[in-house]
Amino acid sequence: MATAASIKIPDNVVQETLEAHAILWNQTFSYIKSMSLKCAVELHIPDAIHRHGMPITISQLLSSLSISQDKSRYLRSIMRVLSQERIFKSHITPSGEETFDLTPVSRLLLTASSFPHNPNTSPLVLLSLNHRIVDSHHQLSRWFHEPDATITPFVMTNGKAIWNLGRELPQFNDLINKTMECDSNFLMNVMASKGWLSFQGIGTLVDVGGGTGLMAAKLVEAFPGLKCIVLDLPHVIDMTERKTDKIQFIAGDMFVEVPHADVALLKWILHDWKDEDCVKILQILQRCKEAIPPKEKGGKVIIIDIVVGLKFNSHTSLQTQLLFDLHMLASCMGQERDESEWRNLFVTAGYRDYKIIPYVDHMRSIIEVYP
Numbered sequence: 114m115a116t117a118a119s120i121k122i123p124d125n126v127v128q129e130t131l132e133a134h135a136i137l138w139n140q141t142f143s144y145i146k147s148m149s150l151k152c153a154v155e156l157h158i159p160d161a162i163h164r165h166g167m168p169i170t171i172s173q174l175l176s177s178l179s180i181s182q183d184k185s186r187y188l189r190s191i192m193r194v195l196s197q198e199r200i201f202k203s204h205i206t207p208s209g210e211e212t213f214d215l216t217p218v219s220r221l222l223l224t225a226s227s228f229p230h231n232p233n234t235s236p237l238v239l240l241s242l243n244h245r246i247v248d249s250h251h252q253l254s255r256w257f258h259e260p261d262a263t264i265t266p267f268v269m270t271n272g273k274a275i276w277n278l279g280r281e282l283p284q285f286n287d288l289i290n291k292t293m294e295c296d297s298n299f300l301m302n303v304m305a306s307k308g309w310l311s312f313q314g315i316g317t318l319v320d321v322g323g324g325t326g327l328m329a330a331k332l333v334e335a336f337p338g339l340k341c342i343v344l345d346l347p348h349v350i351d352m353t354e355r356k357t358d359k360i361q362f363i364a365g366d367m368f369v370e371v372p373h374a375d376v377a378l379l380k381w382i383l384h385d386w387k388d389e390d391c392v393k394i395l396q397i398l399q400r401c402k403e404a405i406p407p408k409e410k411g412g413k414v415i416i417i418d419i420v421v422g423l424k425f426n427s428h429t430s431l432q433t434q435l436l437f438d439l440h441m442l443a444s445c446m447g448q449e450r451d452e453s454e455w456r457n458l459f460v461t462a463g464y465r466d467y468k469i470i471p472y473v474d475h476m477r478s479i480i481e482v483y484p
Contacts (some may be wrong), residue, residue, distance in 0.1 A: 221233070237296060350362050367382075
């Protein structure tokens, strides 16, 4: 009888198994990358490096953050992990000291106090990694066996839907609003560099689910002749600061009525619902259709959202789209759509045509839909 020691396993099988084992371990511990990023944002490490003005040692970083030097070993581990992910840049000096510097990624995490004109995306990181959302992903296997199709992983974890929780928890609601603001700020900077093609020549625009109005404020600043209407729920509108008479804030329900305008804007709205909730999505699209003039008079709906799988030379973009699809599932049982799924929605809602302007930010596209 052959013993385990005498069985010869082919070298290629051994190598494949070792590689598979390494991949499995890396994927298992990938959550630590996200938690290290969250830690760096909460400690304001990018700001500390920016203030230092040059690559910083761990000792200097600890001093800047008022953290005890006896934790240097662990902070160094976090910085090394994040440097492997290109969030920071590690460098060994001629004297043998290890220093860390900012990269284009970590510059996106600088707060306004450090870099006023930089699009700070820290709120998006903090909301996406908030325990209320992260814990929802722990319920995925249980959710697949859940007979009630209306219950989301977020509800299973937190007892209520994300928007209802936002109404009850001011800090959580503030984080949601700040996330939408920072995303609008980032998108506006990108679209300004590309010529604002979809927003030229518009008289009035209604930003459906427009939050605290930052997107509208950027638009009226870019187009002096434009007037905007921001429609959102009362608890969101109540937090807005009305700074210009060119923006009108209306508290209302987009399922019931959308204010009349030449163009309706839906940024990161329709992905909140899956195709099985088609009635809700169609309600929004139909309310928008009722609010705008025909195509011949300039009427259109501008959707800024993900179109999964558009040809683009970036594996990272497709992977991020697929991850975001699961993020929407866990958060509110929404989904990201490919072009055929978008087309079906538009046709069902009674729109005649659409045009996709791909990859405004390497992940999302602009979709112009015409009544």
